Amino acid sequence: MKLHLVIALISGILMGLTTAPVNAWPLAWIALVPLWVLVVSYERKKAEEKKAKLSFFPFTFLLLPLCWGIGYHGTALFWITGIHPMTWLGVPWLPSLLITIFCWTFITLWGAGLVTVWAIGFRTIFDLIPNSKYPIQNTLVRLLIGTALWCSLESFWSSGSLWWTSLSYTQSPHNLAILHLGQISGPNTITAAIVAVNGLIAELGIGKEKNNFDKVILSKLIIVISLLAGLHIIGFVLYSRPLIQPPETALKVGIIQGNIPNKIKFNSAGWYRAIEGYTIGYRTLADKGVDAVLIPETALPFIWTNPDRIPRSFYTAVLEKGAVAWVGGFGETERNLTNSLFTVTASGEIFSRYDKVKLVPLGEYIPFEEYLGSLIDKLSPLDAHLILGKPNQVFDTPFGRAIVGICYDSAFSELFRRQAANGGEFILSAANDAHYKESMMAQHHAQDIMRAIETDRWAVRATNTGYSGIIDPHGQTQWLSKINTFELHAATIYRRQSQTLYVRWGDWLTPLLLLLAALIPAVEYLLQKKNDN
Structure with a gap:
């Protein structure tokens, strides 16, 4: 378990390095993969351990997203420590240091709270949804729910007073093509793209117990490449439009x-x-x-x-x-x-x-x-x-x-x-x-x-x-x-x-993802129930 926590923390730090001053923005497309795998894998272990009557959300599970969130938000928001020393405000050096540590810790944990809620919600939903006999279908349902949930939480967090580290801003200012997806439905369009690609990559290694593993992983790999390329092509088309400036x-x-x-x-x-x-x-x-x-x-x-x-x-x-x-x-x-x-x-x-x-x-x-x-x-x-x-x-x-x-x-x-x-x-x-x-x-x-x-x-x-x-x-x-x-x-x-579409309609993508995330499992459940009868 300690190794899993270290992996979660390091992958969160890698996501944090996508922002200034390092600006390693390509890491955003893989840095969420370890957390996705750990959450899904823990879900499978937990399903086997239910007979032991363990608590529904053990502390060891909660530590996984918490460590990832601390790694990401703590790294990306380290600049907050620049407020020290505040002697120019009349705050002595030591209290200034303590206030700075408090501010950095608080905003880091506030951001990590989003990741933790996402992991809890992600796993809870799949505790309630029966697995399909088709691995690809399980992957797509997981992908849809994981993406919709993350975008919803970013919308909720951004409605408050503490907000800065959306996954979308990991691509700014360098990946201008993908940033143009923001014209479609705002920053959550980019967040959805990052979560979806990470989720698909993570799903490459999930479901090995299936008989047709080679075909499944090939299908997933094709979907990953197609999605990543397609998103950038759409963004590049928007980016390439000439500016009409009378x-x-x-x-x-x-x-x-x-x-x-x-x-x-x-x-x-x-x-x-x-x-x-x-x-x-x-x-x-x-x-x-x-x-x-x-x-x-x-x-x-x-x-x-x-x-x-x-x-x-x-x-x-x-x-x-x-x-x-x-x-x-x-x-x-x-x-x-x-x-x-x-x-x-x-x-x-x-x-x-x-x-x-x-x-x-x-x-x-x-x-x-x-x-x-x-x-x-x-x-x-x-x-x-x-x-x-x-x-x-x-x-x-x-x-x-x-x-x-x-x-x-x-x-x-x-x-x-x-x-x-x-x-x-x-x-x-x-x-x-x-x-x-x-x-x-x-x-x-x-x-x-x-x-x-x-x-x-x-x-x-x-x-x-x-x-x-x-x-x-x-x-x-x-x-x-x-x-x-x-x-x-x-x-x-x-x-x-x-x-732009975003200016006209706002963030319409997140409600759509939520609707699809609710409908698809419901339809699948009704079909399975009909077949059982």
Whole structure:
């Protein structure tokens, strides 16, 4: 059993290595295989041990998916340890270390919980379904249920506040062909593809007791190769479609990467440096003829409720140069603060505002605040607490409606899909990843690549310290900044009104898989019952 746990842990770590900084994305197509085999094999052993009246889900079984989940999520999310030390927030070194360990452990176990629930559900269902006399049919039923269940759990987990490590993002930013499957039914399309291929490979070695093993394994191998090739061909066809970009839809945008360290961001030295840097950057880009300038999340960390709150030098620059400014700052709603992006027009007026929907737990709000608030309130550098933005916001600009994501929003595809369905023509992504490791910055960029492909939109990314970038609707990075540098960049993007299947219908694939997963065993059961009679 110890060997099985080691195998589960190592295969989970291999899945974690598919993300930045290693980016070994091909491993995603095999890293789930050991867990699938272990879960199915344990099911067979458990069926033989029922006479011994053992507990239904012994701890040794639960450890298998738990170890795999810890390996995957712990490796992929190791960047969270970059929050230490938090001495700049007034948190002493040792408590900072303990808080960091707690955060990493909690989010790792939260992700591992998804894998554990999947394994329990996967095995439970097959305890209830009689095996068919045809091995291929058993394989396909297992495959369908395993895939549908994983996609359903990712949908459920992503509806909450803690979400980042979907299996789908293991392919970003490198496997652009397969990422285009996201245009069909969102990230769960890619997740389904990865789980299905892993499951089929795992099934190659299952069912050896059957007489026609050679024919069965050959059939399964053909199905594996056909599925993997077919998925990539479909994605490549979508990837190969030319981008139609009429000149009248062009929009010249500027990006300012301010590079303001978090250590000084919320004191007077940081404010002065931010005002000076963003004002000079804005003027420089405006002189290059840009239509608008995007500035990162909370780049000018002031409460923006009217023009009088705008820093005077920056406000004057906007009035003189006339380029629209999309500025990250704080809004105010009923004595609470919001992490917001504002459109400031040439007249100096605030034209529109978007409030961040997905706040970072502990960093921007305190879960169970009535119990934990006094203990960890120092994690927030603000006097007032941030509140969530509404998920149905629209963000109008003088150039048309935009899709906005502020930092952590990027992990939640439904926020972008909803805005695209409501007429968003291009993506504005503003973030501040300065307190994390470089691998997180790369993963964040990878998330926005997926959002650009799914919605078929150009994306403009402005971050505090990197990576800022320009992404086209095919997920190709047209420009990428360096890390920890002050940078200015001007580029032309194009407004688009097309709607992918995902934008129109949302994640329709997961309900379909669930329906098929429920119908096929039911039909098989009725047919078998009819034959028995």
